[in-house]
Amino acid sequence: MPTTRRLLAAIAAGALSVSLAACATSERDSGSTAAATGGTMVFGAAGAPKNFDPIFNDDGESFRPIRQMYDTLITYKPGTTELSPGLATAWESSPDGKQWTFTIRDGVTFSDGTALDAAAVCANFDRWGTMASEAAQSNMIYYADVFEGFKGSGGIYDSCQANGNKAVLSLTKYKGAFPAAFGLTAFSISSPAALKQYDANNVTQSGDSFAYPAYATDHPTGTGAFTFESYDRTANTITLKRNDNYWGEKAKLDKLVFRVIPDENARKQELTAGTIDGYDLPSPADYASLKSAGQQVLIRDPFNVLYMGINTKNNPALQDIRVRQALAYAIDRQALVQTKLPEGAEVATQFMPQTVEGYASDVQQYAYDPAKAKDLLAQAGATNLTLNFYYPTEVSRPYMPNPTDIFQLIAENLRQVGITVNPVPRPWNGGFKDDVQTAGKQDLHLLGWTGDYNDAGNFIGTFFGRQKPEFGAEDPAMYSEITAADAVVDPAGKKAAYEQANRDLMAKYLPAVPISSSPPAIVVGPSIKGLVPSPLTDERFNTVSKTQS
Amino acid sequence: MLRFIVRRLIQVVPTLLLLSVLLFAWLRSLPGGPAAALLGDKATPEKIAELNTVLGLDQPIPLQYIRFLGRAVTGDFGNSLITGQPVLVEIGRALPATIELAIAALLLSVLLGIPLGYLAARYRGRPLDTTTVIGTLVGVAVPVFFLGYLLKQWFAVDLGWFPPSGRQAVDIDATHVTGFAVLDGLITREFDASWDALVHLVLPAIALATIPLAVIVRITRASVLDVMGSDFVRTANSKGLAPGTVRRRHVLRNALLPVSTTIGLQTGLLLAGAVLTEKVFVWGGLGTLLAQAIERRDYPRLQAVVLLGALVYVLVNLLVDLSYAIIDPRVRVR
């Protein structure tokens, strides 16, 4: 009996292996040994992209591959926040700022072979403005923010007319964010033919989540320097290949691979071992060891601000400006910047970096002065202050490379002036943003912002332009001052209005304490040349080359 | 026997149902929600509230649960909030990775652990015993995430013997058939791919195996010592049976009962251990899915992965109970 069973098993195993061998042969292409001109660059991404349709995304990990495959009407000059022609060679607005006319570049084709023209651009604006399904709309974060909603429900998009090689965009209201906001990666131009073919608008709700159409998952079609080749979801790698018909400077690399490596130490080790060629946001603690290992740490210009938010709702003592000023005096921001932030970081005197139009050089300063802080607290009768201090974990932001350490230093500063601090750590996506931004449970918290484009409204308008649970009690005077500044059409007047708003924010309102602006870095291996770091993290890899070793 | 198995399988259903209720209530009561995670950095409270309405997350929790159950019965566990992919598809893709890693770790710990534990017991008090016990204990005492880092730093970065992380090199471009990377290479005759996958497997398997290895060594040793001191072994010895026969037929057989419990327990715990190991080695299996789901509050994915893990665990438990009956006739099937 055992012999029979063994025999049967052997026969079954044999048959199985034969049939497997017959049906599953190698799918590999044999031509991969052909001479490589530019080679392959493997970039370590911290997370997987949500999808590849620019309009449905809002995070850096999705935007990085999208930026390589798409272009916007207006782009930013590499390494700066200055505007430069993209798919539009020229643009101008009507005097009232409600109409924008773009001259569309000639001879550009999408990666599906169709031509880019004014009609194609308008088709994109129209698609966004009239997006029908609620599911799709709720994925359009940037659009809803900049265009204030959708057509017929408060949105400022009115129409887009193609007129020869000109696309004319009409808005229902002036918006200070334009023209800079036309350079947002979310507003990249897709091929209307591909959008249609792959059912791009068909975002569906499945249970309590979304399902994205084929266009967003497997068929992104833009005009960029690279085109989509594959997304291997088992190996978690995205492969792009050079677009030989690119209108601008053609890519030097043959292939660009994004490999998802969520763990920071793992990214560093992969780079050191030479299995990847670069990754974003290395920890400042690693700069020295990376450099000594021959890696290139490319520093971006700082275009962000870190602040300690103050929520005045839960603790009435915080409604007294003297208490908030005491907090500002109590924090040794110089020591924090020096010991915790990378070289080039600066103490923030206000809620925007120096390079933004509207920055005021003469705001009220709060130099480190614990005695004065104690004094102010005593004056306000708040000597026994106990505050819930929320800080994020499981995250590293461009403005805040190590939230736990930064929290500890500030908390210790506050303890020294007699404030009791209750630390409340929350995972970034697992409660921190909800608790802080929606529920407003905190008294103090750490948060910051990286600018999307060079506009004061994108900084202080986002923070203090309206009532937010993050900062608690209402301050109508502050809101209206900032909203009024955004509505000024004349550039010089706008700049002056924002400068005044900054002065008042620091002297009269002090809704939070600005801490620092710091330069985030991107690191690449020794064989990589030509990557230009961008303050907006808008790096394009077409200029990158890899020397073969 | 068959009736026993069928009855135990039926008992799995209420376990899973109970788990799904607990899980659902639990996840829904956690701070942070999918809407905040879905919207990312630029989320405003208004957008979050709006999205909660769209997703039906503002409905009463019992109603949400019934809807979830209704879909789950038809095999629809929803789409991942992170990737938008159907969760079951994601699990199908990640499962082979975890099974591959778990098998490697379990093989390593059982094949090494039982002989080591047995030898340690047999040469009790001698250097072999002491070295084995202390060696495995040190392995356990090193936090997995730290051990993983050290393994990578020494064997991957400094020595360059193994790749630091991942399952396969990017330039291998392997053909996926079953999802088991080592097996796929054999099937498609891409032997370099198999080899590459095997090389990637070494460090994470060692990291994951340390704890089960030590536990198996200790339990085997303890239970062999137990049995060796028992009446029936003394009887067998005094009857003049050959020492080898006593060891094989009496000692090992009886000593394996607690060991099999331990292996069963450890198998279930491997999924949990895999969360840390996979995080450190960027493995891309169920542990990675789970860790990401926890971090990003990806409810649909979290539910599906945990329920699946539970199912696997309960089935493994059933196997352990069956193995009791085979190894130890005293535990009769009831």
Add this chain to the structure above:
Amino acid sequence: MTSLLTRRRTRIDELGGRSLTADALARLRRNPVAIVGAVIIGLFVLISIFAPLIAPHDAAAVFPELQRTLRPDSIPGSMPGFPLGSDQNGRDFFSRLILASRQTLIVGVLATLIGLVFGVLIGALAGAFGGWVDTVLMRVTDVLLSIPSLLLAISIAALAARPSQTTVIIAVALVNVPIFARLLRGAMLAQRDSDHVLAATSLGVKRNAIVVRHMLPNALGPVIVQATLTLATSILDAAALSFLGLGDGDPARAEWGLMLANAQSYLDVRPALAFYPAVAIILVALGFTLLGEAMREAIDPKGRR
């Protein structure tokens, strides 16, 4: 037959009383493994008791003289007054390392103790009574066990208003409960039909007495082995929670797991910040298991043969 059983019962009763403990202690003293383990644990306990006296500085205090040369990619080493130099935030690393022993001890011991008490209770009830009691209890532990321990711990830690030492202890303890329960139940099950239990039953000994006097002591062996390992793993689990950002909410508090987790970003800058707490954890975990192993051999009545 009867006389043999009576003798055996008397002997077991005897063991439960005076002689067992004294005997075990005597044998422990002769075992070198026990001595090594006991020395490690003894040192550890002594350090944790006298930590505030040994440590020259406060765990949370930031020192300007350390901060002066502190940069993200360079952490000052030892200097006068600060034998091990600075930690990543300009605090005295030596003091923190010493003070951490106390917190680590509290977390490990409490998490194990709570897990053991509840686990043994559940396992004993299930194993002793069988039937529906067994079914219900094992179903509950199955559910508990079928959630990956980390997720269980994470959920508990995340449910709390703010993660603290208490939430870490409860989370780790809960993970330990089903392990003890399952193990004890297995050991009890194997004995239910064994001779001595059958004999005791036929002698008319009450069920409770059989469970407490005859089954439990014999089932405790594997539980003690497990408990020694659990003491170590509890400390390690707490460290893992810290690694995942769910540790004590106050990172200024000195605890080895927390220090190790928070030093992850500085492994290249000052490996000592991670290595010293790691070595401390490894030593303590080792000490507990060595001592526990020796205790198991000493207490186990079978070990006397």
